[in-house]
Amino acid sequence: FLLDKKDLHKYHQVNFLAGFTSLAHVWEHRHRARSEVLRQKHQSHAILRLGPNDLSFADVAAIKDIYGHYSPCRKDDMYNLTAGSHGNMLNVVDRDEHARKRRMLSHAFSTKNLENWEFKIREKTEHFVKHIDQCCTSPLSDSTVKPEDLKLKFRLYSNLLTIDVIADIAMSEKLGMIEQGSPTVNIDGGETSRPLNFIRSLHGAPRVSSPIIRTGSLFQTLKFLSWWLSSEVRSNWGESEKFTKIVSNLASKNIDKFSSTEKQSDFLGYLMLDKAGGLRSLERGELEAELHILLDAGSDTTAIALTNAVYYLLKSPKVLVALRREIDEALSGETIAPFSKVKNLPFLRACIDEGLRLSPPIARGLERKTPPEGMRIMDQHIAGNVTVAVPTYVIHRNPNIFEDPDAYNPHRWFGEKEKVDQMRAAFIPFSTGGRACIGRNITFIEQQIVLATLVYGYEFALPSKNWELQREEYFNYWPSEMPLKVWKRQLPT
Numbered sequence: 400f401l402l403d404k405k406d407l408h409k410y411h412q413v414n415f416l417a418g419f420t421s422l423a424h425v426w427e428h429r430h431r432a433r434s435e436v437l438r439q440k441h442q443s444h445a446i447l448r449l450g451p452n453d454l455s456f457a458d459v460a461a462i463k464d465i466y467g468h469y470s471p472c473r474k475d476d477m478y479n480l481t482a483g484s485h486g487n488m489l490n491v492v493d494r495d496e497h498a499r500k501r502r503m504l505s506h507a508f509s510t511k512n513l514e515n516w517e518f519k520i521r522e523k524t525e526h527f528v529k530h531i532d533q534c535c536t537s538p539l540s541d542s543t544v545k546p547e548d549l550k551l552k553f554r555l556y557s558n559l560l561t562i563d564v565i566a567d568i569a570m571s572e573k574l575g576m577i578e579q580g581s582p583t584v585n586i587d588g589g590e591t592s593r594p595l596n597f598i599r600s601l602h603g604a605p606r607v608s609s610p611i612i613r614t615g616s617l618f619q620t621l622k623f624l625s626w627w628l629s630s631e632v633r634s635n636w637g638e639s640e641k642f643t644k645i646v647s648n649l650a651s652k653n654i655d656k657f658s659s660t661e662k663q664s665d666f667l668g669y670l671m672l673d674k675a676g677g678l679r680s681l682e683r684g685e686l687e688a689e690l691h692i693l694l695d696a697g698s699d700t701t702a703i704a705l706t707n708a709v710y711y712l713l714k715s716p717k718v719l720v721a722l723r724r725e726i727d728e729a730l731s732g733e734t735i736a737p738f739s740k741v742k743n744l745p746f747l748r749a750c751i752d753e754g755l756r757l758s759p760p761i762a763r764g765l766e767r768k769t770p771p772e773g774m775r776i777m778d779q780h781i782a783g784n785v786t787v788a789v790p791t792y793v794i795h796r797n798p799n800i801f802e803d804p805d806a807y808n809p810h811r812w813f814g815e816k817e818k819v820d821q822m823r824a825a826f827i828p829f830s831t832g833g834r835a836c837i838g839r840n841i842t843f844i845e846q847q848i849v850l851a852t853l854v855y856g857y858e859f860a861l862p863s864k865n866w867e868l869q870r871e872e873y874f875n876y877w878p879s880e881m882p883l884k885v886w887k888r889q890l891p892t
């Protein structure tokens with residue numbers, strides 16, 4: 400601390416611990432909404448010191464410097480801590496290894512290829528719509544919603560939908576969660592089949608690892624100590640093993656039945672076979688690691704985005720009317736919106752983008768490491784091997800870029816070109832550069848089909864006019880349950 404070899408003293412500390420110990424991160428985790436707190440602290444300081452070796456940059460110029468295609472930054476070492484026996488596309492740090500992994504799936508993730516798998520999304524949306532039909536009540540007569548009418552658990556069911564979709568896209572696995580109404584997966588264990596809860600097991604590990612992951616060398620010790628803290632913490636650490644079990648069980652089943660004569664009809668097919676149809680012969684551990692990240696990153700984030708999108712629309716009746724107008728013109732009585740009819744609707748896209756701006760599912764800054772020789776960020780020299788990040792939530796609510804930044808206003812995306820370009824440069828829900836989200840095309844197809852279908856066919860009401868969606872933040876920024884009253888909409892003639 401006293402030597403300050405990396406010249407980081409000059410930056411304002413996020414809390415009293417930040418200059419001395421990486422436990423500063425654990426301390427910040429006491430906030431349920433860390434990103435909102437960070438935003439307030441960034442208001443008077445564009446650069447904040449989050450830990451002894453850790454800086455946060457709330458400036459659009461830093462995005463290119465840190466994440467751009469030509470940035471010398473690498474993923475931070477903390478990503479290694481999330482890897483099992485094999486790294487996956489998200490947590491692998493080595494550039495060449497990442498490029499090899501990404502090449503195997505890049506064609507599979509193109510919109511053109513994904514459109515061939517639209518039927519997988521439509522089928523799950525049909526199941527979702529069937530469930531919504533069962534939840535329908537009579538139209539709202541006055542503004543009071545009866546508690547017994549709040550039949551649709553939107554947060555849960557949107558998550559069941561996204562899990563069902565990604566399991567089918569990833570490995571043609573039909574989990575049928577929407578039909579069974581629960582996130583249970585039956586794991587084959589010899590003669591007995593064991594039910595495991597997909598969502599609970601996916602959410603367990605982040606609850607306990609997110610507060611300590613940025614403590615670097617202290618991580619393993621803190622993990623060990625936290626194990627003794629309470630039975631709840633222990634059980635959350637155990638959940639992460641259960642998620643691995645779910646994935647390896649589903650993966651084994653589908654890898655074993657995969658035959659090299661099959662076509663590339665899911666991501667597993669692309670991992671098993673190259674373009675020419677030859678076997679890639681990846682180790683089973685690598686296959687499982689890739690399927691693991693697809694089921695994880697491909698389900699939770701889109702469910703969060705859908706919940707936020709519907710919430711903001713219900714809170715903004717005028718926006719909802721404008722969106723309906725656009726969708727009514729595009730559809731003509733379909734129960735499920737065909738992608739071809741909704742993929743180019745500008746206002747629908749703006750509504751989705753605006754939800755991602757206000758509540759990015761991954762709100763925190765994504766950690767990168769400066770090269771050993773150091774580099775320039777925001778025109779300042781930053782020493783080597785420093786963890787650096789731009790916090791997505793903070794940059795998305797910068798009033799100099801986004802006017803009235805807390806307002807849900809999809810119309811902002813249709814302003815003057817120069818202004819919109821400036822906003823686009825600061826809009827990073829999927830990150831940017833070589834490590835940006837590979838799954839963004841899937842989430843847009845999913846969200847466009849589902850939102851258009853719901854807005855066209857149904858009316859929804861929140862529990863009350865002043866009802867607010869609660870959130871808690873770990874790696875992802877999770878919304879709480881959102882119970883809705885739903886009824887059928889009179890379709891335009």
Ligand code: HEM
Pocket residue numbers: 488489490501565692693694696697698700701704759760761765828829830833834835836837838839841842
């Ligand atoms: C609204 C939905 C989504 C959001 C906001 C989102 C956001 C992100 C972000 C911010 C990253 C960079 C993470 C980092 O640098 O640590 C990322 C990476 C990734 N996402 Fe997504 N994502 C979404 C949907 C999906 C879907 C549907 C999939 C499909 C499987 C997916 C798969 C991945 C993968 C594999 C990576 C790692 C890419 C790489 O490093 O090359 N994501 N995502």
